[in-house]
Amino acid sequence: xxxxxxxxxxxxxxxxxxxxxxxxxxxxxxxxAVIEAAEECAAPVILQTTPSTLRYAxxxxxxxxxxxxxxxxxxxxxxHLDHGDSIEMANEALHAGYTSxxxxxxHGSLEENITLTSAVVAAAKLNSIPVEAELGKVGGKEDDLxxxxxxxxxxxxxxxxxxxxxxxxxxxxIGTAHGVYASTPKLDIVRLKDIRRxxxxxxxxxxxxGLLDEQVIDxxxxxxxxxxxxxxxxxAYSDGIKSVxxxxxxxxxxxxxxxxxxxxxxxxxxxxxxxxxxxRRAI
Numbered sequence: 001x002x003x004x005x006x007x008x009x010x011x012x013x014x015x016x017x018x019x020x021x022x023x024x025x026x027x028x029x030x031x032x033a034v035i036e037a038a039e040e041c042a043a044p045v046i047l048q049t050t051p052s053t054l055r056y057a058x059x060x061x062x063x064x065x066x067x068x069x070x071x072x073x074x075x076x077x078x079x080h081l082d083h084g085d086s087i088e089m090a091n092e093a094l095h096a097g098y099t100s101x102x103x104x105x106x107h108g109s110l111e112e113n114i115t116l117t118s119a120v121v122a123a124a125k126l127n128s129i130p131v132e133a134e135l136g137k138v139g140g141k142e143d144d145l146x147x148x149x150x151x152x153x154x155x156x157x158x159x160x161x162x163x164x165x166x167x168x169x170x171x172x173x174i175g176t177a178h179g180v181y182a183s184t185p186k187l188d189i190v191r192l193k194d195i196r197r198x199x200x201x202x203x204x205x206x207x208x209x210g211l212l213d214e215q216v217i218d219x220x221x222x223x224x225x226x227x228x229x230x231x232x233x234x235x236a237y238s239d240g241i242k243s244v245x246x247x248x249x250x251x252x253x254x255x256x257x258x259x260x261x262x263x264x265x266x267x268x269x270x271x272x273x274x275x276x277x278x279x280r281r282a283i
Contacts, residue, residue, distance in 0.1 A: 003067055004076045006100040006226070007130045009044045010169055010202035013225040018277030019205075022046035023269060024082060024230035026053055029262040030237055031065050037269035038075045041279040045075065045269075046100065046226070048082040051089060059096035067097070075282040080132075082228070090120045094129060102132040102171070110157065117165040125166075132226075135161050136173030138206045155194040162199050169202040169226065170195075174219075176207030187215055189222055196223035204228065213275055220277065229272050233265050240264035 009020045023034045025047050038045040049062050063079055070077040080100035081093040090101050103120040105113035117133045124131045136153030153172040162170060172195055175187040196203065202225035208216060209231035216227060240261035244251060251257060273279050 001070065001073060001076065003070050003097070003099050004078055005128070005130050006046060006078045006080060006132075007168060009046070009076060009078060010130075010225045012044075012281065013278065014202050014223075016281075017220070018281065019220045019225050019227045020044055020046055020278050021269070021272045021276045022048055022080065022082075022204075022226050022228045023233055023272075024048045024050060024053070024228070025062075025066075026056070026234065026237070028065050029258045030233060030265050031062075031069055033237075033262045033265035034269050035066075035069045035073050035075075035077060037266045037273060038077065038282075039073055041270060041273045042282045043075060043273045043278045043280070044077075044282050045273070045278075046078045046080050048080045048228070048230075050082045050230075051085050054081075054089070054093075059093045059098060063096045063098060082230075083134075084120070087116065087119050087123070091123060094124060094127065098129070100130050100132065102134070104134045104171075106134040106137045106151075106173075110161070114161065114164050117161075117167060121166045130168035132169040132171060132204055133161070133165060133167045134171040134173070134206070138171065138173050138176055152188060152191060153195060155191065155198050158195050159198040162201055167201065169204050170199060171204040171206050174205075176205060176211065184210075184212055184215075187211075187219065189218055192219060192222045192224070202226060209233075216275055227272075227276050229269075232268060232272075236264040236268045237261040 013020050025031045047066050066079045078099045083104045084090045101124050105116040121131045137151040174192050175185050203223050204226040205219050205224045206228045208227045241257040244257035244260050
């Protein structure tokens with residue numbers, strides 16, 4: 001089917017108490033893996049690219065790959081800009097045909113974040129494309145995304161931020177971090193409950209790679225409607241490739257190890273889809 005926006009996906013998730021799994025992809029094989037997993041699970045999914053990924057290849061190229069795969073799929077597929085860091089990048093993704101945009105102004109002041117986010121919302125609304133933003137700051141490091149120690153989302157400020165910007169979904173900082181965790185983080189579920197009480201749009205959890213399953217389930221129970229997975233997918237793809245090369249050091253056909261890397265990612269995505277509860281939600 002044609003690519004869809006995340007609007008209906010997240011609304012359905014919010015109304016029915018599950019979350020949509022969102023997967024960061026880097027190449028064709030990872031995109032194939034995510035969509036194959038979605039098809040097997042009859043699940044809506046979101047495929048995402050970060051700024052560093054879009055420096056590796058253009059938004060137009062990733063959109064063409066995902067759109068081609070989605071046309072053969074029976075499940076809803078969206079393509080999302082993850083952590084867009086400027087209005088220029090947001091506009092480039094919009095022009096390429098992305099069906100969802102995240103603008104991350106969380107590294108600036110609240111006023112700067114509101115100004116940047118509002119500008120992207122205005123541009124995206126011209127084509128009815130939903131916008132995700134971040135308030136507080138998810139810590140850690142992934143790609144060139146440097147979150148430092150992070151800063152928790154204040155519930156009252158979140159209410160003000162949503163009202164002033166007109167965003168469609170909000171990424172919250174409740175103790176998660178990007179990248180690899182040194183130890184299992186302690187999440188502030190009470191804070192999440194307070195945000196949910198004051199904010200009526202779908203909430204997003206970043207930094208889910210490495211969380212305990214129970215932690216993800218708790219967050220979904222308290223209002224998270226979209227869960228992002230990135231680091232684990234990269235590790236799965238790389239592990240698959242390494243397993244082939246370790247067994248057969250003389251292998252030179254990329255299809256040989258790309259196939260195994262793709263299967264590793266697919267199995268991981270199936271597990272995450274089941275964890276989020278979005279399986280059989282596309283039926």
